[in-house]
Amino acid sequence: MSYASVVDAAQAIAEPVRRDILVLLLHEGSVPAGEIARRFSISRPAISRHLRVLRESGLVRAETTGRQRLYVLDPAPLAELAGWLAQFTSDPAWQQRLDALETEVYRTRRERARPDPAAATEQETA
Amino acid sequence: MSYASVVDAAQAIAEPVRRDILVLLLHEGSVPAGEIARRFSISRPAISRHLRVLRESGLVRAETTGRQRLYVLDPAPLAELAGWLAQFTSDPAWQQRLDALETEVYRTRRERARPDPAAATEQETA
């Protein structure tokens, strides 16, 4: 398990516009660059560079047909990222440890309703 | 359709150090801030700010005990992010469209394994 492309995928995903582009491609399948740009309020070069980021991180592939560039989604890196996330969401170890630790913070989180006697968890960063 | 915290989670995940912190907390359960800082080569204030980002995105919770701040993982936002990713990895629609399109780019992708650009910030240093 190398999780090599997790780095790039996470970086790519961090940008709202890029996420929207991915969703767009998911729904529409294959969309030319200009058409993608037309869907957003930012300029076409900005979209072009977002597409480059997505391309370089393997999330998207481009097929040149004539003077158009059709973009298609490639969810493989996203699957890898999902695999990386799985170690957190599926592994029960963290919960066991938290149970063993029996911290106040966790009980609060878990019950979500009881009055907080100490309230020492949420203070800084006013 | 909320995916509200996906934004923040993706942002938090985009940073290699923050990913490593999450993995560290996954394995160790509850770790004080200074101990976390000691595991990395960067300065303690830098870690402190990474921890703030993780806190504000809900990925981590802090419990103050005396003069220590114990950090624990909260995988809930990661689960949400995984849910967002699921629309790409589980939905078969994209593949149908790609099959229908039958593009050269896709056949290329399918036949030969794609080269993996090595960028191994992944394996935690702990």
Added chain:
DNA sequence: CAGACGCGTAACCGATGAGTTACGCTTCTG
């Protein structure tokens, strides 16, 4: 109680990133 300890924050700085406009290259078209 003075001082060490633990941790967060402020102030500052170089690097990165996302947006813009201007431009160039290739491909279609009248």
Added chain:
DNA sequence: CAGAAGCGTAACTCATCGGTTACGCGTCTG
């Protein structure tokens, strides 16, 4: 074949980010 259409890139600006050092504040301890 000239010009429009479609895209990408270069050059630039501004905001954000991640790192550092200096500092402040609450907590433990001899």
